Amino acid sequence: MDSSQSQNKKTVNSTSHLPDIDNYVAPLVHENYKTVSRKLEVILKLFKTKIDEKSAIIFNKDEEISIKDESFQNIKRSCQYEDLLEQGKNYNFIVDALSFHHRQTDTSEHQQKTPKQNIDKKLFKNLLSTVNDKGMVMFVMDFHFLIQVPEVLKEFIVDEKESNVNILTRVYVIEKLPLVGVLTIQKFEKSHSDFDSLKLLTYEMYEDYSITKPVSYLLTLLKKSLTYMYEMFQYQGYLNTLTPGNVVKISVRENFWSDNVDYTITVVDSNDPELTKRRTCVAIIVAKSYANDFIYLTLEGNMQLCQQVQAARIILIRPNAFNYATVNEIQDRISHYISLFRNADSSNSQTPIMLMSDNKNESYEVYRENSFLVRDIIENEKKETFRQLIFNDHESETQSEVKLFLTTKSKAKSDPEHYTILPTIQKYKEKHLVSCLDQNFICSFYIKTVLTGIFFINSEKNFPDKNLEVLILGAGIGTINFFFNRIFGSKVNITAVELDKKMPEIGEKYFGFKNSQLENCKWHIGDAKEFLLESSKNKENEKKYDMVISDINNFDPSEGISPPPIFFNEDILNSVQVI
Amino acid sequence: MARSYQKYNQAFEKVHSSFENIFLIENNEDLNKIHFCFKKKYTNEDYARIYKENLDSYEKHANISIIEADYKRILNKVVDLSEKK
Numbered sequence: 001m002d003s004s005q006s007q008n009k010k011t012v013n014s015t016s017h018l019p020d021i022d023n024y025v026a027p028l029v030h031e032n033y034k035t036v037s038r039k040l041e042v043i044l045k046l047f048k049t050k051i052d053e054k055s056a057i058i059f060n061k062d063e064e065i066s067i068k069d070e071s072f073q074n075i076k077r078s079c080q081y082e083d084l085l086e087q088g089k090n091y092n093f094i095v096d097a098l099s100f101h102h103r104q105t106d107t108s109e110h111q112q113k114t115p116k117q118n119i120d121k122k123l124f125k126n127l128l129s130t131v132n133d134k135g136m137v138m139f140v141m142d143f144h145f146l147i148q149v150p151e152v153l154k155e156f157i158v159d160e161k162e163s164n165v166n167i168l169t170r171v172y173v174i175e176k177l178p179l180v181g182v183l184t185i186q187k188f189e190k191s192h193s194d195f196d197s198l199k200l201l202t203y204e205m206y207e208d209y210s211i212t213k214p215v216s217y218l219l220t221l222l223k224k225s226l227t228y229m230y231e232m233f234q235y236q237g238y239l240n241t242l243t244p245g246n247v248v249k250i251s252v253r254e255n256f257w258s259d260n261v262d263y264t265i266t267v268v269d270s271n272d273p274e275l276t277k278r279r280t281c282v283a284i285i286v287a288k289s290y291a292n293d294f295i296y297l298t299l300e301g302n303m304q305l306c307q308q309v310q311a312a313r314i315i316l317i318r319p320n321a322f323n324y325a326t327v328n329e330i331q332d333r334i335s336h337y338i339s340l341f342r343n344a345d346s347s348n349s350q351t352p353i354m355l356m357s358d359n360k361n362e363s364y365e366v367y368r369e370n371s372f373l374v375r376d377i378i379e380n381e382k383k384e385t386f387r388q389l390i391f392n393d394h395e396s397e398t399q400s401e402v403k404l405f406l407t408t409k410s411k412a413k414s415d416p417e418h419y420t421i422l423p424t425i426q427k428y429k430e431k432h433l434v435s436c437l438d439q440n441f442i443c444s445f446y447i448k449t450v451l452t453g454i455f456f457i458n459s460e461k462n463f464p465d466k467n468l469e470v471l472i473l474g475a476g477i478g479t480i481n482f483f484f485n486r487i488f489g490s491k492v493n494i495t496a497v498e499l500d501k502k503m504p505e506i507g508e509k510y511f512g513f514k515n516s517q518l519e520n521c522k523w524h525i526g527d528a529k530e531f532l533l534e535s536s537k538n539k540e541n542e543k544k545y546d547m548v549i550s551d552i553n554n555f556d557p558s559e560g561i562s563p564p565p566i567f568f569n570e571d572i573l574n575s576v577q578v579i
Numbered sequence: 580m581a582r583s584y585q586k587y588n589q590a591f592e593k594v595h596s597s598f599e600n601i602f603l604i605e606n607n608e609d610l611n612k613i614h615f616c617f618k619k620k621y622t623n624e625d626y627a628r629i630y631k632e633n634l635d636s637y638e639k640h641a642n643i644s645i646i647e648a649d650y651k652r653i654l655n656k657v658v659d660l661s662e663k664k
Contacts, residue, residue, distance in 0.1 A: 440644075440645050441645070442645055442646065445649070446604065448646050448649050448653070449604050449649075449653055450604060451646055452630075452646055452649070452653050453602040453604075454633070454637075455629075455630045455633040455634055455637070456600070456602050456626055456629060456630055456633075457600065457629075457633070463636065463637070463640075464639075464640040483645070486642060486645065487641050487642055487643055487645065487646065488637070488640070488641045488642075489641065489642070491640050491641060561587055561590060565589070565590065568589065568590040568593045568594060569593075570593070573593060573594065573597040573598075574597070576597075576598075577597060577598065
């Protein structure tokens, strides 16, 4: 390597030294969104069912709107929005916030150079005050506008605190570079909502027109997400062109508000002028077991890797969180980041993805219903198999997990106490093996911690003369029951409350939890709230339980907490105190 | 599991004022990434002592081997709930 190349070498680990995004998120008007019509077409595509005669469009420049779609014909439109606000209450508003910016930048040469504009707070507040209960305001905006939203919402919410208005927000990023998005805000009066105060709900829509799961947000989290997005755009802008010898390390979070780093992405630009000329970009998924190899970990190794794959840029992706994701799942998830961080002038229109995988895990479906999936995960490295319960709405979360082991059918049948035969996947059946539950292995640290809670109770009780009494609310398929029973045997009495009668059946059939057979475990199928309220009325239950475990799932992620907030109501907590 | 700090705080306050002995396990999606804490009925040293006493006492009558290895890991994470406020 000559001296000029080594001088170029640089590793970037954070955005602190990267340029502001203004240079490439601005100018505020993207070619594709210059006309109001084009913006409305995009909105139409996003919110087809929401656009009707009750919609009103507000924009800030004189322009003929020409849209072929029939649904636009009856919409009220005005560039003087005051009159619409006066009639206001019945409308859903669509606001071309970009056109408001546009006028300002047109009028001042200075502002053209510094395109950051303050959000029009008055317009923002007027609209939110005017719009009816359940009414919606949609802003077409750019990132400068978007990033100011938490602060403005905060002010608005302080003003409106007395009236206890709830707000639902959604952010749709419809064009990434430069960023154009749609912010929708929906207003709810108290009478139509159980929400205590503010509620923000955001659909993360980072890729064009694809909606991911809803995630509940508070203002701070919204702000955190926007800051994260800002950083991603900084990286994207910085990485738009090749910088020979540069290495950029990026922590990627799938949930923008989360602290969990899901991928570590290293973008390496080769210092070989010949490769730089070719402008080829290649992505490589690096399995955990390879992550500390010299070639991936060091600058020198990275440059060697560029030579090996003959690429001007390599995007190294190390998944951190998805231990059990298949290669295809990982590819689906990371394709967005590849498009984000590839060099814009890449000579290949599609970025090839190479796998440095240890092929650690295989996934096999055991049983599926509408709402959940039972699957076996085989860790090839350790030759271990795990069975998982996954809810379809929360595919990234494992609800329950056990370890399996394999044996022959005849051996398992000879000792049914120690071998619980479970439905077995075809791969093992072909080898004349059956899957059995490993009764001595608890997979998740969470379950272990729940179980150890019993050790923190002051043991003034008469154990072992008197059995431990444990109540489990939200017992699911029976994981906690089963392992409590494994630990304490006949010395524990368990009352398991579960809303869905299918869950203990699934636990018994696919996980081997013997839910219907354990004499010291009583199942109560029903609502945990009702169970608590009823139990607390019965004198026999007074101070009955040594330990009450609340493990109730909340299927509505927008509520922001699990168990659902109702379980923290005074009457429920009082009933727990009684029993 | 909590995603909303506001909801979490509300729930936290209510539970905190209702019970004298709380073992709160916090997690977010990943069931192996958790931290947990106590309401301060006893000192942390007391809790460590109670935990050890219980462990010794239960050990005679229970099969605690499947969770025993995590005992120190769990104990190290015990913090006072008031520190979380």
